[in-house]
Amino acid sequence: MKSVMIYLVTRTHGLHAHLLTREHYDILARARDLNALIENLLKSDYGPEIGKISSEAANASALNRIFYSILVSRIYFVAKIAPNRIRKFLVTYADRYEVENVKRILRSKRTGRKMTSDTLIPIPREYALINFQAMIEAPTLEDSLDLLKATRYSEVSEKISIYKKHEVQAVLEALIDKIYFDQLLDSIDGIPDEEKVKEIVGTEIDLRNIGTMIDLKARGVSPEAILATSFKSFRLKEEDKNQIATARIESVPDIVARTTYQGFASNLKSIIEENRIEQLENAILKEAYAKAKSISGRNPNSFTYVIGYLAAAEMETRNLITLSTAKELKIEEEKVRNLLYL
Amino acid sequence: MSIGRATATKGVLQKLREQLKFTEKSMDVLKMKRDQLAGEINKLLPEIQRRKDVEKMFDEAFESAKYAYSAYGYDSFSSAADAVDLIEARASPTTVMGVTMPEIDLIRKPDPRQVPHIALYVTAGKLIRAVEEAINLATVEAKIEQLARELMETNRKVNALEKVIIPKYRELVKYVEDRLIEEDLQEFSVTKHVRDLIRERRE
Numbered sequence: 001m002k003s004v005m006i007y008l009v010t011r012t013h014g015l016h017a018h019l020l021t022r023e024h025y026d027i028l029a030r031a032r033d034l035n036a037l038i039e040n041l042l043k044s045d046y047g048p049e050i051g052k053i054s055s056e057a058a059n060a061s062a063l064n065r066i067f068y069s070i071l072v073s074r075i076y077f078v079a080k081i082a083p084n085r086i087r088k089f090l091v092t093y094a095d096r097y098e099v100e101n102v103k104r105i106l107r108s109k110r111t112g113r114k115m116t117s118d119t120l121i122p123i124p125r126e127y128a129l130i131n132f133q134a135m136i137e138a139p140t141l142e143d144s145l146d147l148l149k150a151t152r153y154s155e156v157s158e159k160i161s162i163y164k165k166h167e168v169q170a171v172l173e174a175l176i177d178k179i180y181f182d183q184l185l186d187s188i189d190g191i192p193d194e195e196k197v198k199e200i201v202g203t204e205i206d207l208r209n210i211g212t213m214i215d216l217k218a219r220g221v222s223p224e225a226i227l228a229t230s231f232k233s234f235r236l237k238e239e240d241k242n243q244i245a246t247a248r249i250e251s252v253p254d255i256v257a258r259t260t261y262q263g264f265a266s267n268l269k270s271i272i273e274e275n276r277i278e279q280l281e282n283a284i285l286k287e288a289y290a291k292a293k294s295i296s297g298r299n300p301n302s303f304t305y306v307i308g309y310l311a312a313a314e315m316e317t318r319n320l321i322t323l324s325t326a327k328e329l330k331i332e333e334e335k336v337r338n339l340l341y342l
Numbered sequence: 343m344s345i346g347r348a349t350a351t352k353g354v355l356q357k358l359r360e361q362l363k364f365t366e367k368s369m370d371v372l373k374m375k376r377d378q379l380a381g382e383i384n385k386l387l388p389e390i391q392r393r394k395d396v397e398k399m400f401d402e403a404f405e406s407a408k409y410a411y412s413a414y415g416y417d418s419f420s421s422a423a424d425a426v427d428l429i430e431a432r433a434s435p436t437t438v439m440g441v442t443m444p445e446i447d448l449i450r451k452p453d454p455r456q457v458p459h460i461a462l463y464v465t466a467g468k469l470i471r472a473v474e475e476a477i478n479l480a481t482v483e484a485k486i487e488q489l490a491r492e493l494m495e496t497n498r499k500v501n502a503l504e505k506v507i508i509p510k511y512r513e514l515v516k517y518v519e520d521r522l523i524e525e526d527l528q529e530f531s532v533t534k535h536v537r538d539l540i541r542e543r544r545e
Contacts, residue, residue: 061416100418104417104421111424111425111428113424119421169425170456173458215460220455278409278461279461321415324415325415325416339412
């Protein structure tokens with residue numbers, strides 16, 4: 001292993017030590033209210049940022065923004081210390097936050113509702129390739145999409161007819177996700193521990209692909225459009241995707257059971273049969289995160305560990321968002337625990 | 343309305359009889375209106391029983407919203423809401439038997455399919471259905487309130503006519519009739535007396 005790689009992995013081990021542990025989550029989940037949760041977080045890496053907001057302004061919304069800003073700074077920090085080839089992959093990986101921002105802007109453009117850039121995930125200037133402000137100020141959705149023509153999302157404008165045929169925002173978002181995940185899968189080629197990284201990232205892509213197809217099905221989108229917006233597969237065969245796209249939602253778990261993801265199929269089956277479809281995305285992320293955690297845990301001295309750290313950092317953000325919002329809404333501890341990615 | 347003593351003339355009697363007839367007819371019309379109003383209320387009452395279902399729908403929608411809100415956080419949740427058009431309703435009052443009743447038309451229903459993320463899509467569907475049902479229920483409740491108010495007023499009018507005004511008219515008509523008969527009898531006896539006097543002088 002090259003010395004830069006050793007440095008990156010060692011440094012990531014150090015960074016990983018800053019992440020919250022299961023014990024931390026236990027304490028946070030038991031916190032009697034949002035103030036108690038904030039008290040506990042003041043002792044963590046989030047302390048300095050949370051300390052900057054006044055107690056009156058300390059609500060779940062303000063905290064959520066802090067969690068995202070710390071996440072983004074963590075991920076770009078890893079990219080910054082990584083060797084060139086790996087940095088390119090890590091920056092592509094971090095583009096998921098850019099994707100989220102693009103989606104948020106396009107949603108407001110669809111209805112013409114006003115939005116401000118402070119509701120976007122803060123991306124460091126040197127990595128921001130899209131002019132979000134210009135997209136926000138664009139008068140219509142079409143104008144906003146025009147601004148994407150000169151970016152890596154130019155394919156959205158080319159395939160806009162699929163969206164126009166259905167006029168469903170989820171189709172537009174699936175197109176953007178497709179561009180992102182396709183590029184992410186391609187960017188893995190040639191990086192260290194390629195196979196294991198593909199196993200982690202590819203699993204996430206395949207599972208999200210299944211989730212997106214079910215989501216679009218639930219909205220009555222045609223099989224042709226579902227296939228046109230489906231992502232490049234890692235282990236999912238074209239035939240599997242075709243079957244998922246054309247089958248009824250109830251039959252999807254049986255199709256998934258015949259793929260590499262048979263372990264997830266039983267969970268998917270119970271979600272659909274018990275009419276808990278709203279838990280689909282949570283289940284997919286839990287499965288993908290468990291995979292990342294298990295592979296990176298078995299390979300602590302390789303680049304895979306870095307990917308495991310990125311996934312863990314993202315899940316930490318999701319967990320903190322869930323905990324802070326749940327405390328504000330006074331949701332029972334047991335219900336909150338079910339949502340956490342541990 | 344006060345009905346005082348009237349001069350006992352045939353003209354007055356005729357006028358009083360006409361007024362009594364008109365008032366009785368009015369009372370019949372008001373009674374019909376009262377029955378119809380009661381009928382309308384009876385027709386709408388079963389719909390009010392849906393209130394429990396609507397409350398349950400709201401409970402479920404809020405539980406689902408709480409779950410989705412905590413899973414996605416404030417910014418993601420409100421951004422997802424940005425993708426959906428606002429509900430647009432127009433109030434167009436209609437008049438039934440002189441009662442102005444609210445009628446709410448949903449001009450634009452929000453399309454939950456526009457809400458990204460399957461969890462938020464499910465929540466949005468539940469919330470939109472609950473809001474639609476609540477609007478329908480509120481319209482029914484407002485209609486019943488207006489009809490009930492009109493029913494009470496009509497009932498008061500019917501009672502006033504039936505128990506006070508019409509009996510007084512009848513009494514007055516009877517009084518005038520009695521006076522006229524009395525006057526007729528008096529005139530007859532005077533005439534008879536005069537005729538008898540004339541006859542006596544001739545003899």
